[in-house]
Amino acid sequence: MPSHPLRVAVVCSSNQNRSMEAHNILSKRGFDVRSFGTGSHVKLPGPAPDKPNVYDFKTTYEQMYNDLVRKDKELYTQNGILHMLDRNKRIKSRPERFQSCKEQFDLVITCEERVYDQVLEDLSSREQETFTPVHVINVDIQDNHEEATLGAFLICELCQCIQHTDDMENEMDELLQEFEDKSNRPFLHTVCFY
């Protein structure tokens, strides 16, 4: 078992719902966790499916919150977006983009296959230096509040199990197989190097 807490990154596309939910739970359980998005922009649902609210990654959650309150407070209260932003701003100030983060992690957990692909692409395009391995695992989570909560618990359980292994890399395969059987969903898993 590594004596330092596992350094975890949770990644979804906009760093709002799924990754933040997991960020929330994981940090409460004492993990060294950061969360990210991989999209080029932060997208939040808008008044119609084809009219999303688009922000760049520099916008703080606070600003988004105020913007949406101004636009249509009732709508965004009702669909839970404001509540989510409110939670997010208490965790950190603004969404972060995975591609711009140079910190090293032990474990990167992605929330959908597309994000997984992007993370992989980013990691393998970086110049290798230390050859320190980082495990990337994809856990498919639908982008809604309920699934995000369920997914976050699953991620948390997974991280706890990994944290408790004596030799993470050696036991990872088996652990994931067990989790697949238990949660009945497939995990993509690979290893990249810094």
Add this chain to the structure above:
Amino acid sequence: MTSNNGESVGARTCVASQFFKDDKAIDMTTSEKVVDLLNQAALIATDSKLTVLKQVQELIINKDPSLLDNFLDEIIAFQTDKSMEVRKFVIGFIEEACKRDNELLLRLIANLNMLLKDESVNVVKKAILTFTQLYKVALQWFVRSKVMSEMQEACWDMVTQMKEDILAMLDIDNDGVRTHAIKFTESLIITLSPRTSDSDTPKRQEGDISLDKIPKDHPYIRYDTLCEEGKSALEQLLKFMVHPAISSINLTTALGSLATLARQRPMFMSEVVQAYETLHANLPPTLAKSQVSSVRKNLKLHLLAVLKHPCSLEFQGQISTLLLDLGMSQNEIARNTPAPREQRKRPRIEPYSDGKKLKMEPVLLEDDDDKEEPVAPSVSKPSSVPAAQSAIDLTAEFLRPLLSPENVANLVLISMVYLPDVMPASFQATYTPVESAGTDAQIKHLARLMATQMTAAEIGPGETSKDLLIKRKVPVVGQAISVVGGGYTEKSQLETPQVKRLPEPILPSTQIKMPGASGKRKVFRLADVVQPFTDAQLEKMTNTAVKRILHSEKAIAQSGMSHVRVKLLSRLVCQFEGIMMDDVLEFILEDIRTRIDLAFSLLYQEYNTYLSQQPAGLLDAYDHCLFTLLAGLQEKPEQRDGLFTKLVLEAPLITESALDVIRRYCEDESRVYLGMTTLKELIIKRPSRQFQYLHVLLDLSSHEKEKVRSNALSFIKRMYEKDQLRDYIEKFALNYMQLLVHPNPPSLLFSADKDTEVASPWTEETVRQCLYLYLSLLPLNHRLVHELASVYTEAIADIKRSVLRVIEQPIRGMGMNSPDLLLLVENCPKGAETLVTRCLHILTDKVPPSPELVERVRDLYHKRVPDVRFLIPVINGLEKKEVIQALPKLIKLNPVVVKEVFNRLLGTQHSKTPVPSSPALFTFLLMEMIPPTSTATNLCFGERNVYTSEVLAVVMQQLMEHSPLPILLMRTVIQSLTMYPRLGGFVMNILSRLIVKQVWKYPKVWEGFVKCCQRTKPQSYSVLLQLPPAQLTSVFERCPEMREPLLQHVHSFTPHQQAHITASVMTVLEANSKQPEPEAMRPVMAERKVMGSGGTHVFCSVCH
């Protein structure tokens, strides 16, 4: 060194770090700080220790490197620290230190080597990472220093050794360590191969050393050796990748490493693409479904990365086919394909190994097959013949023209046979419908796929040509010999130039070879080539042959020849005297339902063999066969199809051991019925040995499991009806019962495991065991009861008690009319009195005794055993006179018995509804016969449900009519009154009538009369007034306190009533007071009449 902060370790850390951060400790030199920190580090816990050590590292590496040398030993001393994190820190420190000062390698490399063999895998991993960096550092340093000292040489030797060690870790069984070893291998290959102009080197590694920077004239570091080492590392990596049980993470890592290699060292692109192809066609079967998709995703990613490299041009065909297979669209592939401008540059790829120039041009011109290649239209001459034509290419070329639709169809049909039952996860994930089936491109792809497989299996023209080439080269190039031992990758690398140079002779040579070989063919003589098999070989072949027949069940069944197979098998097995027997039996037992034919065939075959060897023949084989089958069936879980029965009943002979299995089967509670039915059938249908089978059943009748026993008993009862079996059963039962006369239970009563050396005493259980069978037969054959009596008399007291307990059911079953039972009562053997008494009790427990029984008992009582207890069970049936005679004796028995007697007499035993006359009669008898025993009356009054108020009324009536009056009359009256106060009116009536009967003539009764009056005042006043004056006086004498109230009572009368009171009575009343008024006497009579009629009324209601 500050001496003032000696409080706690933690505080000291704070102070120290403060010093460090603020850099205020002007009075401390860096050296002193380091010493202080190191002293702290030696004492504190791991977490803070790491912080402190990191500070030290910062100080001596970055701040003041001159100190590095001084404190090296102190820091390195931590490499034996208990904490893995500290050891990892030491490794990191070694890396930093060596990078800072290369000289230190000489001192530290041995330490790193030690840590590389650390027990913690995490430390080992860290050491590998560090060594990956330090290898380059070391190489660079050694290359720079032109002259090498002995120490440097030793150091380099150690580095080389460590490199080998890590390469060997590719085979270690820890997944993570292997992953690190792969990455090291990757870095090693890159270092040990030349950087070329088209190398896609990351900026950060621009300055890293690589083979091209190594001088060929270095005194110690040999260019050639390093070059060979690099190649061998690549070879190891490739070999590692094709391991069938490679883990998904290792595979992923290796895929990434190959992509890096291909990009940074395009000279390896051919091997890389080929490895990708091989992998894609042969995904390890051990991967789970999601792992397959992960690996495929990786493969796609890395293929794209390779494709983007300008040098991928000549492999574009292969790569894009692979990408298509992996589900990428044509457009996407085209987008990631580099522009063809690079093509011109390609010939510049320099063969690095030994400077042999590749001759590409003729090959290029030769190629015209790919015109129709649809993959990337933008590439005018795509995927031309690869620069290095490998064995795969050759074989693919060879295969292509052969892939006619007909041939392919045949191939598919043939390979159908080898398809697994379940679709493997890897196939399921990778399968995409073939879009372009039949096109040239697809055929080409197919040829390549097959070639990959064939080459892996080392067949095909490519491989053959390679061998040929090696042979040819031997005389020309001396060094080639060393190559032969290597893997095929290396071969192809070395040979490809040859192939290029001489493309023509290779392919024809395969054809030339054939006639050459046949020319040398000798005259064929069978004797030369055949040798007799050894016994072991023969046996092995026999076995495998039989096994093949055995396991070809389905195929043969489809052809309708099952019966032949069955016959064949059974004969073979018999002939080979059971070598195969066990296998076949096991096979049968796997699915006996469908293989029962084989089972019977085998059985009969064995039996036949036995018969044919008579008289000396042995049943062993047959016995073994039957036993195994039955035992196998017995061990199987529940089956209802009666196979067991079928097997038993149809087997030609039941052997001892088979019978044992049947017995065990019967003992199994869940199958007892089936087992015993089978046994019954055996007994009935195999008369020649029926007693043997019957014996088993009889044995089971005393089994310890209740279910087994009861089943056995019910079966035996049915058998008992059969004349030919009856004697045997009876004898068995009696023999068994006879065991009871032994002082201790004989061992045959115990199952083998419970039998003890020392005879144990009889227990209830063992006694029952001896009797189960007997008792169940008893109701069927009453004559047997006499045997019981004779055994009973001989048995010890314990057994007697047990016997008495268990006979209830059967005796009741026999009934009191059984002549044998009556005979038993009549004869009553000496010593069996208790038994007879018990029988009588059982018989009369629920029903009243029959006259016959009463007769026998009476007879017994009078003529032979004058024990009054005999009479109790039949007391109801005795004459009144006899009862009266017996009662005194009965009453003297202990209270429990007395109670029973009364119960019987009162009829509470047999019915719930009381019979009034009988208790009334009894009470009457009681009054008359046994005046002193008021306990008896108490007993009667205790039975409230028998002695209802109505009954008591009748009793009193009857008692009163008796002359002379019974002594206990008044007692009964008083007691009745206490129990039922509403009888008051009736009692008054009784009292009045007693006066008529001149009750005062019976002193005892008179006494009671007075007491009763006393108790029932004021109701009794009217009765008292009826007494003649003399008697009234007597009453007052006995209880003077009555007089005054009575007088009062009279005074309250109306004058008319008072008129009825005689003057003499008044005189008595007023003996001590004034005269009553005469008119008050008359109404008393009227009153009395009213009361009388009331009493009659009560009486009447009682009678109804």
